[in-house]
Amino acid sequence: MSDNFQQRGGGSPWGSPPGGSGNGSGRGPTPPDVDKIIREFQDKIKNFLPGGSGSGGKQAILVLLILGFVWLASGLYRVLPDEQGVVLRFGKFVKTTQPGLNYHIPFPVESVITPKVTKVNRIDIGFRSERDSGFSSSGGVADVPQESLMLTGDENIVNIDFSVFWVIKDAGNFLFKIQDPEGTVKAAAETAMREVIARSDIQPILTEGRSITETETQEIIQNILDEYSSGIQITQVQTQKADPPDQVIDAFRDVQAARADMERSKNEAEAYANDVIPRARGEAAKILQAAEAYKKEVVAKAEGEASRFISIYNEYKNAKSVTQERMYLETMEKVLADIDKVIIEKNAGSGVVPYLPLPELKKKVT
Structure with a gap:
């Protein structure tokens, strides 16, 4: 931590009361070119004072005026774009100033500290870089179990390493409200992470729930x-x-x-089900449609037969003999349609013995 972070104070539990001196380092005001200012100011004063510089009293006044001008000019200071000015009056915080050219009452009344407010700082918790720790030049990582081992909500232990990145958003509070910024951030981060881990199951922490854990920890x-x-x-x-x-x-x-094997098997089973079930549903729908068509066909045929029977019955009632003969002929037509037959007229060829070609008929049968 740079010297300009050594002046701390405040009433918080992590800082001591304010009131220290304002001897923090940092980018202070650029010293003016005193010799040039003295020469220019001396020339201007000589033009206003009659009698030149021969008088001792006038010479003393000139020196005092020059010194006063230099003292006032020393209050000019510049704050760079990545800095924020912190003005102290007799060591007490007064205000903050923004980047650009600013002015404060010169020393010893006021002084200025200009910490870097856009610099991203990093704190590692649960591990240390071996290069940073001085153990090795290989840049490896050393685990810190007392920081990394945490108890989850389902009573498992997880070994978690994480980093916290932070910047200064208010230089005045940063310098005087807390005594040890890095220690404060580290303690708060470890507390927050343990709180989030304690109410979470181990599985999301190790897999897809890391981003949620990080977001909740940052908020806390x-x-x-x-x-x-x-x-x-x-x-x-x-x-x-x-x-x-x-x-x-x-x-x-x-x-x-x-x-992972279980998930893969589950996905394969779901894919098989997604293939088989639609096909089975299609087959079932096809069978239902065929059954419905067959039903309609049978019903229509039965209704037609019933209508035909009723029609024949009505004709039968009107002309029984004609209807009987017609029905007999229709029946015989159906029965004898596909067989060989010999028709002998009853009254034809009276006195002649009918002849049946039995051998030829027998050949047709065999």
Whole structure:
């Protein structure tokens, strides 16, 4: 943490009361070119004072005027686009100023601190970079179990590493409301993540629910920091790793593989059902349509037979002998339609013995 973050104070539980000196470092005002200012101002004063510079009293006045001008000019300062000016009056916070050219009452009355407010800061929780920790130059990662191991809502343990990214949104509150910004963000982040994990099941945390966990954690961290007027804005919570503890990770992966197999089998069964069921429904509809057509055909035929029977019966009542003969002939026509037959007229050839060609008829039969 840079020197301009060492001056802290405030009434929050994470900071001491304000009142420290304003000796924070940072980008201060650019020193004016004193020699040039003195020469220009001296030339202008000589033009206004009669008698030139020979008088000792006039020379002293000139020096005082020059010193006063230089002192007043030292109050000019510039705030860069990525900074925010914090004005202190006798070490007490007065106001913040925006990027551009600004002015404050010169030292020792007022001083200015210009922290970088657009710089994105990062805090890692549950792990440390070995390069940052000085363990190794390989850039590996060292796990911190006391931060990363958390209890889930379904009474499982998850090993989660995550990073919190933040910027300064109010330089005045940031410098004087909290004593240790990084420690405050870290404590709030760990508290928030444990709260979210404690009310969640392990499965969503490890799979599709990571984004929800990150969003809820970010909201809780921001609420905690806003309660203490920290002047910090949380920009992102990023999960780096979420796994079961190392001792059971192999068994967990077996469970995950079995669950994946189950999902695959389920999808295959659903695909088969989506193929078979529509075809079965089509076949059933086809059978129903055929049955309905057969029903209509049988009913129509029966109704036709009934109508024909009624019609014949009515004719029979009107002319019994004619109707009987017609029915007999129609019946014989149906019976004898497909067989060979010999018709002998009863009254034809009187006195002649009828001749039947039995051998020829027998050949046709065989």
